[in-house]
Amino acid sequence: MHFLILALRTPDFDPQVIAPHLAYLDELRSRGLLAVSGRFIDQSGGAYIVRAESITEAEAIAAADPLASAGASELAVWAWDVNWIDPC
Numbered sequence: 001m002h003f004l005i006l007a008l009r010t011p012d013f014d015p016q017v018i019a020p021h022l023a024y025l026d027e028l029r030s031r032g033l034l035a036v037s038g039r040f041i042d043q044s045g046g047a048y049i050v051r052a053e054s055i056t057e058a059e060a061i062a063a064a065d066p067l068a069s070a071g072a073s074e075l076a077v078w079a080w081d082v083n084w085i086d087p088c
Contacts, residue, residue: 003058
C-alpha cells in the first residue's frame with residue numbers, strides 16, 4: 001500500500017534539519033520504501049509517498065523522520081489509493 005506523508009513546517013523550523021531529513025529519505029529510497037518526494041515551492045514544507053504494509057508502519061516511518069523528531073515540521077499520514085501516471 002502507498003501512504004502520503006505531508007510535512008508542514010512549524011514556527012520552530014530550523015534549516016539545519018534539512019540535511020538529516022534528506023539523508024533519511026535516501027535511506028528510505030535505498031530500502032525500497034520511498035516512491036517519490038518533493039518540497040513545496042513556497043517553502044512551507046513538502047510531501048513524500050512511502051510503501052508500507054499498514055498505516056501503523058507508515059506512521060512509524062514519519063515519526064522517525066528528523067523533521068518530526070526535531071519538532072521542525074508536523075507530519076501527517078494518509079493511506080492513498082494512488083493512480084500513477086507516466087512522466088512526461
